[in-house]
Amino acid sequence: xxxxxxxxxxxxxxKLAEEVASVSSxxxxxxxxxxxxxxxxxTFGPIVMKALREKSKLFFDAHLMVRxxxxxxxxxxxxxxxxxxxxxxxxxxxxxxxxxxxxxxxKAGVSINPGTSEKLLEPVLSDADVILVMSVNPGWSGQxxxxxxxxxxxxxxxxxxxxxxxDGGITPENAKEAVTAGADVLVAGSAVFKRPDRTAAxxxxxxxxx
Ligand code: DX5
Ligand code: ZN
Numbered sequence: 001x002x003x004x005x006x007x008x009x010x011x012x013x014x015k016l017a018e019e020v021a022s023v024s025s026x027x028x029x030x031x032x033x034x035x036x037x038x039x040x041x042x043t044f045g046p047i048v049m050k051a052l053r054e055k056s057k058l059f060f061d062a063h064l065m066v067r068x069x070x071x072x073x074x075x076x077x078x079x080x081x082x083x084x085x086x087x088x089x090x091x092x093x094x095x096x097x098x099x100x101x102x103x104x105x106x107k108a109g110v111s112i113n114p115g116t117s118e119k120l121l122e123p124v125l126s127d128a129d130v131i132l133v134m135s136v137n138p139g140w141s142g143q144x145x146x147x148x149x150x151x152x153x154x155x156x157x158x159x160x161x162x163x164x165x166x167d168g169g170i171t172p173e174n175a176k177e178a179v180t181a182g183a184d185v186l187v188a189g190s191a192v193f194k195r196p197d198r199t200a201a202x203x204x205x206x207x208x209x210x
Pocket of ligand 2: 007030031032063167187
């Protein structure tokens with residue numbers, strides 16, 4: 001069954017604990033970590049994750065959109081991440097970073113931008129627990145899903161036995177296409193946090209995939 005991962009980036013940051021409580025019917029909570037270098041925008045760091053860790057039982061999914069992910073792995077482990085995902089484009093020693101993450105006893109993920117080939121991941125397919133396919137260019141929520149992502153998900157489904165996560169522009173209208181292509185986890189920022197009833201928004205995404 002599909003898992004839904006609301007992205008905190010679209011939440012109201014003046015009341016984060018309440019926002020997190022409002023998505024307790026989801027499966028994962030997605031944290032978009034941006035450094036102003038790998039992507040132009042800045043968001044938040046492990047301090048925010050740590051503060052929320054005691055408020056939620058959801059699986060904490062750290063998506064590191066940062067230029068030197070290896071510097072931040074340990075602090076997200078300490079903050080309570082269940083999964084840390086690094087970008088292939090930012091990882092000079094991707095194989096090593098994936099094993100560093102796994103050695104902490106949590107899941108290791110690798111992400112690719114829309115302009116990056118999925119075939120680049122072939123040498124590390126057995127070293128990753130999760131592959132996060134970006135379906136928008138990272139940096140902002142509220143963008144439109146890029147359909148050329150779908151064949152990439154299909155190739156990965158045929159070649160990777162782990163978890164495939166899709167991130168960006170997911171709505172009840174395109175959720176099923178992503179799942180049919182092979183996605184296991186759908187990240188949704190606007191489609192959950194920009195709706196007044198989050199439980200209904202999460203249910204609508206699940207229902208769309210049936
Ligand atoms: C984009 C982030 C996404 C984003 C998703 O850089 O990685 O997780 O928050 O937001 P929506 O679902 O609104 O595209
Ligand atoms: Zn993300």
